[in-house]
Amino acid sequence: MTLHQSDDYQDIRDAVRALCAEFPDEYHRKIDADRAYPEDFVEALTKAGWMAALIPEAYGGSGLGLTEASIIMEEINRAGGNSGACHGQMYNMNTLVRHGSEAQRQKYLPRIASGELRLQSMGVTEPTTGTDTTKIKTTAVRKGDRYVINGQKVWISRVQHSDLMILLARTTPLDQVRKKSEGMSIFIVDIKQAMASGMEVKPIANMVNHETNELFFDNLEIPAENLIGEEGQGFKYILTGLNAERTLIAAECIGDGYWFTDRATTYANERVVFGRPIGQNQGVQFPIAEAFVEIEAASLMRYEACRLYDAQQPSGAQANMAKYLAAKASWEAANACIQTHGGFGFANEYDVERKFRETRLYQVAPISTNLILSYVAEHILGLPRSF
Numbered sequence: 376m377t378l379h380q381s382d383d384y385q386d387i388r389d390a391v392r393a394l395c396a397e398f399p400d401e402y403h404r405k406i407d408a409d410r411a412y413p414e415d416f417v418e419a420l421t422k423a424g425w426m427a428a429l430i431p432e433a434y435g436g437s438g439l440g441l442t443e444a445s446i447i448m449e450e451i452n453r454a455g456g457n458s459g460a461c462h463g464q465m466y467n468m469n470t471l472v473r474h475g476s477e478a479q480r481q482k483y484l485p486r487i488a489s490g491e492l493r494l495q496s497m498g499v500t501e502p503t504t505g506t507d508t509t510k511i512k513t514t515a516v517r518k519g520d521r522y523v524i525n526g527q528k529v530w531i532s533r534v535q536h537s538d539l540m541i542l543l544a545r546t547t548p549l550d551q552v553r554k555k556s557e558g559m560s561i562f563i564v565d566i567k568q569a570m571a572s573g574m575e576v577k578p579i580a581n582m583v584n585h586e587t588n589e590l591f592f593d594n595l596e597i598p599a600e601n602l603i604g605e606e607g608q609g610f611k612y613i614l615t616g617l618n619a620e621r622t623l624i625a626a627e628c629i630g631d632g633y634w635f636t637d638r639a640t641t642y643a644n645e646r647v648v649f650g651r652p653i654g655q656n657q658g659v660q661f662p663i664a665e666a667f668v669e670i671e672a673a674s675l676m677r678y679e680a681c682r683l684y685d686a687q688q689p690s691g692a693q694a695n696m697a698k699y700l701a702a703k704a705s706w707e708a709a710n711a712c713i714q715t716h717g718g719f720g721f722a723n724e725y726d727v728e729r730k731f732r733e734t735r736l737y738q739v740a741p742i743s744t745n746l747i748l749s750y751v752a753e754h755i756l757g758l759p760r761s762f
């Protein structure tokens with residue numbers, strides 16, 4: 376059930392749903408149990424052109440906007456899948472499309488659109504600085520026609536299933552810049568080449584089946600032509616990507632939220648205890664209904680964030696608020712769903728516990744709820760900066 380039964384994007388919804396139907400619950404359950412990568416699923420999405428949604432038609436993509444991309448992500452999660460396996464390509468793409476040079480766009484975009492290359496990784500977070508991104512310690516020092524990278528990253532996802540990564544590093548030391556957001560740059564890193572010449576990858580075992588890694592850079596040399604945009608302006612560029620990321624992850628949470636409320640409603644209608652369906656009890660109904668209300672509201676904020684982003688207008692506030700609302704709503708829906716299922720919510724074969732783990736991530740990554748509230752307090756309400 377959704378109030379957006381039929382919207383302007385029904386064709387996209389129908390097509391993505393049809394593809395997802397070929398990958399039923401059992402498929403995603405097995406991938407999760409085996410801690411495997413959904414290679415066939417990502418391949419099918421790529422072949423169908425969905426992974427190239429944001430690439431302009433001139434470079435072989437579909438030339439769609441963030442709104443359409445958000446529908447794709449929503450439908451994957453709504454069908455029981457986990458977009459986390461492949462969403463990186465969507466939001467990383469815009470960084471390259473909007474800030475890459477014409478030569479970089481020509482070099483990479485058609486090959487990404489065809490599926491020959493994957494751009495699934497973005498390296499920002501570092502172990503000693505966490506959310507305090509401007510303090511990153513990874514450096515990129517220009518030496519002739521190369522940059523030499525040294526430092527460390529943590530929680531960098533899909534590295535082992537990507538050919539390319541967008542990397543944020545400091546090119547001017549923090550004490551030599553006017554503003555702390557200046558002096559950082561972003562680069563395209565060829566992952567296989569880097570692994571052979573100075574980048575070490577150590578996987579991090581974690582709660583979800585989400586391939587994520589520690590990265591160590593020891594004099595990794597990359598061609599200077601891999602710098603995206605202007606040196607020193609990388610933080611500004613990465614924010615464009617982060618707004619897209621937050622909006623798309625909001626859409627995934629919305630998809631999860633509908634999955635949870637659909638499953639909870641079905642089970643509450645079918646399960647009979649004390650001689651009546653459990654869903655006849657308001658104590659069971661209300662948490663599901665409340666979660667549904669919150670998902671619908673989050674979805675509206677998601678559309679607003681997409682609208683602004685697609686119009687190339689500032690969307691930071693809306694992207695953050697959509698992510699906050701959607702992550703909260705999907706988590707409430709997950710709780711309602713597991714509670715409605717009673718003991719069966721814990722059984723792997725119902726998939727509720729898997730989706731429960733998957734959606735929990737989004738209160739922490741890619742930005743924690745506290746940091747969103749801090750953004751709203753400072754940048755929207757004008758309260759004093761707390762850090």
Ligand SMILES: Cc1cc2nc3c(=O)[nH]c(=O)nc-3n(C[C@H](O)[C@H](O)[C@H](O)COP(=O)(O)OP(=O)(O)OC[C@H]3O[C@@H](n4cnc5c(N)ncnc54)[C@H](O)[C@@H]3O)c2cc1C
Pocket residue numbers: 496497498499500504505506507529530531532533581585587736739740741742743744745746749761762
């Ligand atoms: C599975 C997974 C995949 C990820 N993938 C990627 C990726 O591909 N690329 C990438 O760059 N990063 C990735 N991340 C990192 C993710 O973006 C960070 O974990 C997240 O931004 C939080 O940073 P942190 O873990 O360093 O927490 P910290 O910054 O150490 O914060 C810890 C806690 O303290 C709170 N906190 C900190 N400071 C304040 C404050 N001033 N006020 C209030 N509360 C505060 C935070 O809200 C948080 O709850 C991933 C993380 C996970 C778990």
